[in-house]
Amino acid sequence: MEFRYLPMTEADKKEMLTTIGVESTEDLFSDIPKQVRFNKDLNLKVPTSEVELKKELAGMANKNADLVEYSSFLGAGVYDHYIPSVVDHVISRSEFYTAYTPYQPEISQGELQAIFEFQTMISELTGMAVANSSMYDGGTALAEAVNLSAATTKKKKILVSKAVHPESRAVIESYAKGPNLEIIEIDYKNGLTDLSQLANELDEDTASVVVQYPNFFGQIEPLKEINELVKQQKKAMLITSSNPLALGYLTPPGEFGADIVVGDTQVFGIPAQFGGPHCGYFATTEKLMRKVPGRLIGQTKDEDGQRGFVLTLQAREQHIRRDKATSNICSNQALNALASSVAMSSIGKHGIKKMAMLNMQKARYAKQELQNAGISVITNGPFFNEIVLKLDTPVSTVNEKLFQKGIIGGYDLERAYPELKGHMLIAITEIRSKAEIDTFVKELGDIHG
Numbered sequence: 001m002e003f004r005y006l007p008m009t010e011a012d013k014k015e016m017l018t019t020i021g022v023e024s025t026e027d028l029f030s031d032i033p034k035q036v037r038f039n040k041d042l043n044l045k046v047p048t049s050e051v052e053l054k055k056e057l058a059g060m061a062n063k064n065a066d067l068v069e070y071s072s073f074l075g076a077g078v079y080d081h082y083i084p085s086v087v088d089h090v091i092s093r094s095e096f097y098t099a100y101t102p103y104q105p106e107i108s109q110g111e112l113q114a115i116f117e118f119q120t121m122i123s124e125l126t127g128m129a130v131a132n133s134s135m136y137d138g139g140t141a142l143a144e145a146v147n148l149s150a151a152t153t154k155k156k157k158i159l160v161s162k163a164v165h166p167e168s169r170a171v172i173e174s175y176a177k178g179p180n181l182e183i184i185e186i187d188y189k190n191g192l193t194d195l196s197q198l199a200n201e202l203d204e205d206t207a208s209v210v211v212q213y214p215n216f217f218g219q220i221e222p223l224k225e226i227n228e229l230v231k232q233q234k235k236a237m238l239i240t241s242s243n244p245l246a247l248g249y250l251t252p253p254g255e256f257g258a259d260i261v262v263g264d265t266q267v268f269g270i271p272a273q274f275g276g277p278h279c280g281y282f283a284t285t286e287k288l289m290r291k292v293p294g295r296l297i298g299q300t301k302d303e304d305g306q307r308g309f310v311l312t313l314q315a316r317e318q319h320i321r322r323d324k325a326t327s328n329i330c331s332n333q334a335l336n337a338l339a340s341s342v343a344m345s346s347i348g349k350h351g352i353k354k355m356a357m358l359n360m361q362k363a364r365y366a367k368q369e370l371q372n373a374g375i376s377v378i379t380n381g382p383f384f385n386e387i388v389l390k391l392d393t394p395v396s397t398v399n400e401k402l403f404q405k406g407i408i409g410g411y412d413l414e415r416a417y418p419e420l421k422g423h424m425l426i427a428i429t430e431i432r433s434k435a436e437i438d439t440f441v442k443e444l445g446d447i448h449g
Helices: 010-020 025-029 050-061 085-091 109-126 138-153 166-177 195-201 223-230 286-291 334-347 349-372 395-404 434-448
Strands: 157-161 182-186 206-213 237-242 260-264 280-284 296-301 307-312 386-390 423-427
Touching: 010 025, 085 334, 109 280, 109 296, 109 307, 109 334, 138 157, 138 166, 138 206, 138 237, 138 260, 138 280, 138 286, 157 166, 157 195, 166 182, 182 195, 195 223, 206 223, 223 237, 334 349, 349 386, 349 434, 395 423, 395 434
Parallel strands: 157 182, 157 206, 206 237, 237 260
Antiparallel strands: 260 280, 296 307, 386 423
């Protein structure tokens, strides 16, 4: 047989059509006017056997550059980090791989417990009281936080730092159109949010201030000073988008007084895989617990006193009274949240701190070597694992030449910041070896020189 599954035979089709009461497949579309139908063959290849198809697809896949054969210094929101082998083993199990939504706790205890542990670990990393069971990605979570702040404070003005990921800012803009929120972007200065402009824009109409920590340029925002500015305005909230791996070493936003902390757990157990899917997290204070979008998993006991887990605190408005809902997101990224849970559990509390420190140490080594090679490094002050370089050659040209040497270069900042023409954002993670960093510096130096 050419297929590993049972394809539909002509006899199967005939039997189904007879049962339905029509003579042909064409009759199924008789209600659609002929003038609006697609009345020609689709431009598809002739069907082939499974063996031949697999060879063709493998050939196409081999044209892709992967992170096994190439050294990647590209970050900007998607990172090449260590993923314990146990992650793929666990998430590939059928009871997890096919699970979508654990509405029936009596048969979903494993899934529910995994999500509960995810919530617990996110709460510990962010320093917040409550975390939800995950969201689609970091950008969605950030936009949901903005909407929650506006709904809670009854104010329309949102101040967003330009040092926040440009794609996340675009999602915020889209979300803001429905409730007619006023989005004001705060400029950056020397790679950090301009606090003087932020202070000038803050007023009694401000619902929230949005910053990233570490920010898009890799630098560490002064959350204490920002929070002090924000809290001068009654009801105004501080929303922070944070890389959870960085929080393994940095002081968590919750300790600075942040009201909502969101981010993306791609850094834990989720490969780059062409930019998605990801797993967003949403953590906040106990005061805002009942307004959290998505769902929460709670711990309880059954009639025998055994520990159990259930879906809890999910507002029914999200399902049936959508016009009154805080959010219309009723789901979560269960499989990717599981991957992150397994990765965090496997690496461990001390391991995550060590992993974060390795990112910081290797990034600082790279910065020093780049400067020694005569390459201009713009990043000054505290940073995590990303730095900004200023090149004399167009970034696109540099990346093409690096690619020919088996290196995936950095992000061209001109794409999102026209004023940063010739600037490249690079990321150095814990799995970049000294040899890889040295080779990158040499090749970049040769191109630059």
